[in-house]
Amino acid sequence: MLFEFSTNADSANQAYANGIAATRSIPKAEQKALGQYMTPPAIAEFMARRAVQGLGAATIRILEPAAGSGVLAATAIDALLGSADTPRRIELLLHEIDERLIHGLRHVCEALKLKCAARGVDLDYVVANEDFLLSATAREQQPLVDLVISNPPYFKLGKLDPRVTAHSYSVWGQPNIYGLFMAACCGLLRAGGRYCFITPRSWMSGPYFSAVRRHLLAHLRLDAIHVFDSRCAHFSGDEVLQEAAITWGTARAQEGPIAISSSYGAKDLDTALVQHLAPSLLVSPLSERVIRLPSPAKPAPSSKLTHGFASHGLKVSTGPVVAFRAAAFLRHEEAIDSVPLLWLQHVKAMAIEWPIKKKREHISVRAQNAWMLLKNEPMVILRRFSPKEDARRVTAAPYFGDLPGSVIGIENHLNYISRPGGAMSAKEVAGLAAFLNSQSVSEYFQAVSGHTQVNASDLRLLPLPSLTELEQIGALVKPHSPPEAIDEVVAQVLDLPLASERALDSLHA
Ligand SMILES: C[S@@+](CC[C@H](N)C(=O)[O-])C[C@H]1O[C@@H](n2cnc3c(N)ncnc32)[C@H](O)[C@@H]1O
Numbered sequence: 001m002l003f004e005f006s007t008n009a010d011s012a013n014q015a016y017a018n019g020i021a022a023t024r025s026i027p028k029a030e031q032k033a034l035g036q037y038m039t040p041p042a043i044a045e046f047m048a049r050r051a052v053q054g055l056g057a058a059t060i061r062i063l064e065p066a067a068g069s070g071v072l073a074a075t076a077i078d079a080l081l082g083s084a085d086t087p088r089r090i091e092l093l094l095h096e097i098d099e100r101l102i103h104g105l106r107h108v109c110e111a112l113k114l115k116c117a118a119r120g121v122d123l124d125y126v127v128a129n130e131d132f133l134l135s136a137t138a139r140e141q142q143p144l145v146d147l148v149i150s151n152p153p154y155f156k157l158g159k160l161d162p163r164v165t166a167h168s169y170s171v172w173g174q175p176n177i178y179g180l181f182m183a184a185c186c187g188l189l190r191a192g193g194r195y196c197f198i199t200p201r202s203w204m205s206g207p208y209f210s211a212v213r214r215h216l217l218a219h220l221r222l223d224a225i226h227v228f229d230s231r232c233a234h235f236s237g238d239e240v241l242q243e244a245a246i247t248w249g250t251a252r253a254q255e256g257p258i259a260i261s262s263s264y265g266a267k268d269l270d271t272a273l274v275q276h277l278a279p280s281l282l283v284s285p286l287s288e289r290v291i292r293l294p295s296p297a298k299p300a301p302s303s304k305l306t307h308g309f310a311s312h313g314l315k316v317s318t319g320p321v322v323a324f325r326a327a328a329f330l331r332h333e334e335a336i337d338s339v340p341l342l343w344l345q346h347v348k349a350m351a352i353e354w355p356i357k358k359k360r361e362h363i364s365v366r367a368q369n370a371w372m373l374l375k376n377e378p379m380v381i382l383r384r385f386s387p388k389e390d391a392r393r394v395t396a397a398p399y400f401g402d403l404p405g406s407v408i409g410i411e412n413h414l415n416y417i418s419r420p421g422g423a424m425s426a427k428e429v430a431g432l433a434a435f436l437n438s439q440s441v442s443e444y445f446q447a448v449s450g451h452t453q454v455n456a457s458d459l460r461l462l463p464l465p466s467l468t469e470l471e472q473i474g475a476l477v478k479p480h481s482p483p484e485a486i487d488e489v490v491a492q493v494l495d496l497p498l499a500s501e502r503a504l505d506s507l508h509a
Helices: 011-024 028-034 041-052 071-081 099-118 136-140 162-166 177-186 207-219 426-437 439-448 456-460 467-476 483-494 499-508
Strands: 059-064 089-095 122-128 145-150 189-200 220-228 244-251 258-263 274-277 315-318 338-342 362-364 373-375 379-383 396-399 407-410 414-418
Touching: 011 041, 011 071, 011 099, 041 071, 041 145, 041 189, 041 220, 041 244, 059 071, 071 089, 071 099, 071 145, 089 099, 099 122, 145 177, 162 177, 177 189, 177 207, 207 220, 315 456, 379 426, 396 426, 414 456, 426 439, 426 467, 426 483, 439 483, 467 483
Parallel strands: 059 089, 059 145, 089 122, 145 189, 220 258, 338 407
Antiparallel strands: 189 244, 220 244, 258 274, 315 414, 338 362, 373 407, 379 396, 379 414
């Protein structure tokens, strides 16, 4: 294997070239089994620049726990040498499991040492050829590091793998090795130490990463997240088909706004737009701690939307009538003992249309099925599914409790929002339905979930305007309003720009 390095050359580019050359000589299957995908220097630089910002100590200890050919270490040192507070001493700790990369890594470190010396900075390094997750450093969890920068391997691990046992605090269900790296490194940072990881985006949601998220958020303040929109443009040298994200954090620091950005790949990093959002808008307070990112190209949920369903005393539920279980009670025609049953087809944007003479739209009320029927009262009813071609993600209708009967049936493909132990006013119902049908909410759901389903769990996290604002919207919006009219009313009450104005703004920006 040929390793090139000259002290004059750009260290990160050289380390990357060495890494690519090394991995080309390794069989593809082995490369995959070790998760060997080197970070392109442009991305490494983008990661390091923010990560070293403000690290002002005289001695800085850096950990790269899955070092590969040392691209990230080289870039972090370059960034420190180029920063306003260059340290006097840098201690570099590199872990790499693959023996074939160790020789090259030492070359990189030697060259970095010379480079630092030329700037009057002492560099000491340790290259540990071992499994980081089983190392004493990872197991002992002593907070001794000022910066951890990593592109860890990613692949699933068996539950009995010793690395899973060693880091069981971060495991829930099927573990992925990158989640273990993310979690194991949090506890190694000194207070104020910096954390920077590039990983697949999947850790931000889904139950399998819930323990990782809890651990990370207990140790770190999230500073910034950058998402790559393309599945492969960020690692164009290797065929990595994962949506990636870079996460920056600071150990045990006070919460502040999180900078969210995105780019297609490495080439458009410099033009990526950034928005700063309160953590409460992005991180769910529930134990799952799901992180939902709005798309920076589109508006974030406005900072005026500081309320939620729970704080308004409202509950989001799924329709309890499952057709095949309730089959014995469903009727095409009205009967003496029947009440209306609402299906997806009855719910239009801003209107309930019943009967439509198409579905079994009546349900008999008997002692056996009384539990699946709801009090007939005002509520907002939404479709759980919208066709892909629908321009808006949410179809919601105000229901004023005006169909016949003291109870009503709501089929399982619908969600409904009601106020248990109280009643929603007509204005609240109309206002909330209009808000849910608005373009802003549609964009929010497009940004936070890749599918067209609007689950009750997703809905519960939606930031809402105040009740007064919802009532104002309800007072202004007309029945059967077209989408543009809804947007106008919502924008007027919440003082938001309309989509057309935003498009103009972005042209002028
Ligand atoms: C995704 S690559 C990243 C390499 C380098 N940090 C970079 O950014 O270019 C992950 C590296 O971790 C190494 N690795 C895999 N499992 C490891 C483990 N358990 N401990 C330490 N290194 C590991 C792989 O051999 C590979 O070089």
